[in-house]
Amino acid sequence: MAYYDYACEKCKIINEIQHGMLEEPEILCEECGEPMKKLISDSVAVIYKCDGFYATERKAKQTTELVKRMRKDKYGPTGTPSQKDIMEMTGDTVGEINDDTV
Secondary structure: OEEEEHHHHHOOOOEEEEEEOOOOOOEEEEOOOEOOHHHHHOOOOOOOOOOOOOOOHHHHHHHHHHHHHHHHHHHOOOOOOOOHHHEEEEEHOOOOOOOHOO
8 A cells, every 4th residue: 555645726735645556546625525636746765675676786696596506507416516627627637647658
């Protein structure tokens, strides 16, 4: 339920009325009985009380989750590469025997 301002064009009285967003009730002036007109507010106070409202927060969170899923898909349930995986990524050949030198 939200609060809306209604004005009487005849009496110039403004009343604050509470009703649902989708409701369009006919509000009558308490002074003269004429229908009141719903006013459009020029300022609205909005308070964000949870994460994810800023593009940077949402993007960082989505990226982190994506990286975690990709690591698990590639490296198994731990998401951690094995020594062999690291050697393949870096091109490291330490510990390997080269047939040409034997």
